[in-house]
Amino acid sequence: MYEKDDPRSALATATTPRPDSGDAIAAAQYLDLRETSIVRAQNVILAHTEARAGDDLDNGTLDGELAIIVTAASPAFTVLTDDGATQVDAPGLVVVPPGASRISVHGDGPLVRLVEAAEPAWRDRAANAGAYAEDHPRVAPLRRWPEPAGPRRVRFYPLSEVPDDPARFGRIFRTRAFMVNFLPEQNGPRDPRKLSPHHHDDFEQLSLAVQGEYVHHIRTPWLPDSTSWREDEHVRIGSPSVTIIPPPTVHTSEASDAGVNQLIDIFSPPRRDFSERPGWVLNADEYPMP
Template sequence: MYEKDDPRSSLATATAPRPDSGAAIAAAQYFDLHRLAPPGAATPDARTAVVRAQNVVLAHTEARTGDDLDNGTLDGELAVVVTGASPAFTVVTGEGSTRVDTPGLVVVPPGASRISVHDDGPLIRLVEAAEPAWRDRAANAEAYAADHPRVALLERWPEPVGGPAVRFYPLAGVPEDPARFGRIFRTRSFMVNFLPELDGPRDPHKLSPHTHDDFEQLSLAVRGQYVHHIRTPWLGDSSQWRDDEHVRLGSPSLAIIPPPTVHTSEASDPEVNQLIDIFSPPRTDFSEKPGWVLNADDYPMP
């Protein structure tokens, strides 16, 4: 599935696919986040696009200076994905406040929290799909009226070392490493991979079509444009077959890629392109690779 120089070629899942279950294969989903929530809308809620997958809800807010974003009182952790375009902000919990003004991943413990915004720009929040206040807001809630049989349900990984706390993992000081696939962080419920910025289009002769056995991939485009190439395997029921898809999306956008579709994403903007991949629960195969998960000391494996 991968070229020999692709670090994913050494993953256990790259060489040992599971026998097929025969269950129905879900359709891929594609979202232009600014179309769902116009960035010029007056209120933070109206500027927030909410989309869900089986186990995770993603909320993309075009925040403005002075916005006060209420995360609610959550049973699980909240993660905030901070990009180079994100504003400075302060996370406020019952334990105090934490200011963030550089890209990375913020993890907020269960309970009540708010985000006070100091500049303009996008903020991306992740919550567990079991959180009803967020789950019910999702634009695609109907797509998950029933659980997708091929997607493993979330079971939280162990508590972080030292117990619940606001933690910030900055990207600064974490150089790209060709032996490691992106810059990966995990929580009890999520895994976020900040893929490298690509200058110009991806070489169409060096794509990496591959499959996943039992988890969805959320590919969030934060810069540039991507063509998501998706092929649904043929099962015995030909009424469920789908044509190959080659869907072009700008940014910000989200593609939800179901198992076991064959997929690869091709950067196509002549300038800068960047994807952030999100998984829930965290990927075991990535976690088993020494040095790949940058905050593994804080968040142990099961």
Template sequence: MYGKDDPRSSLATATAARPDSGAAIAAPQYFDLRATPVVRGQNVLLIHTEAKAGDDLDNGTLQGELATIVTGASPEFTVLTADGATLIDSPGLVVVPPGASRISVRGDGPLIRLVEAGEPHWGDKAANAADYAEDHPRVALLERWPEPVGEQGVRFYPLSEVPEDPQRFGRIFRTRSFMVNFLPEQHGPRDPRRLSPHSHDDFEQLSLAVQGEYVHHIRTPWLPDSTVWREDEHVRTGSPSVTVIPPPTVHTSAASDPGVNQLIDIFSPPRADFSAKPGWVLNADDYPMP
């Protein structure tokens, strides 16, 4: 599982018993976002846009919140809603309330938007929509967490206000439907003697590579039916890419580029185990737990 110096080693789920449901285990999925810019998991849909100055991106009229991941390579942009305009000019997470909204782009670079997979405006646009024609039985369905505290409006959580802390696991923000973890930049390849293979009981993980290159090591546990066993996978992906990791596969990811590598992990609904750790979720005062 985790090394003793890994903050995740103290999670309740790190040592919990893991009953098996007996249901089929879905296959991992790997997407080059330059070729397939709209993909989904069971509960979340990801839209990757190589934006250009002057672009006007229509988010549609959404039933749930929109989250936009802003990286160091992203351009400045303005979020336009019925309540006004909000300028975004640095890396972080932007959360837009339900309803109609647009993004007016002021430069060139990538933008990553997250919406609930059931949104009518987006649901059939995912390249892998057919893989979710039926719900995956091992993945818990989305139930939105409580309403945010205070007045409704666009919320921006800049990374510059929350320095990295080795006592936390990354920099984590949540919304009613999503959890986004900005993991630290990895300079050079990961030490192959210090990987962290682990599994999740009932939620998918979307690992978004925004810099560098990764090898995703994924092992599907054996079920009694040997005809559905899979070989271990060791898949190299560049950036931008996203890997959909189904439960309860055993997985770990290793940075492999000699330069800078960075992953951003996405979960839907938010993870209860991360949320239970004091200080880990940086906007917990805005988004209470159930």
């Protein structure tokens, strides 16, 4: 599954098989965010906005936290809540507490917002809502993790404070409902002889391409019902895009652009296996495990 020098090779989930449930396996989804801006997985809605200076983005009044993914291309902005204003002008993850909030935008560029899929203000807005008319039985339901430590506030985790470390898999932050992993930039195509096909037992993976181009290789395991079998998929997609990878498909993503390629992986609920690795979750002191 993983090369010996891949930090994920030490995960318990990489070595411990689990009996199969026999439930139907959902199809992968490949969503070009230049064509549709609001999409969903089972537990999370992702809204991609090409923001412009002066925009006022209303997030609604949310039951759960809002997460904002800020990349190097994102504009500066201010998060406005009943508790005050928080300015953000660097890449990282912003977590906004439940309640009403707005975003005042100070420049041009992409912003990505994450909200829980059950949020009344958002749940009917996803372009691919029909794919979740019924819950996928293989996906674990969202149960929020414990409340964050300290007073209620907008929290900002800048990437500049946590350089890449090859002993750690990406730069991972979690909230009560989400886990976001900023993977390192890949300069040029990935070596096709060093891919990392693997699967997940019970959670979807959202692979958000923010730079470059990727080929997503996905294999659906064969179940006893041969009418449900699918051909292997090797889908090339640019950025911005999001690919929703269902369990337990075998998958790996191959950077293919000659320039800079970057993925950000999103999970809901947070991954326990990543959370159990010491030092991997960079805001674990504020967001405890169950």
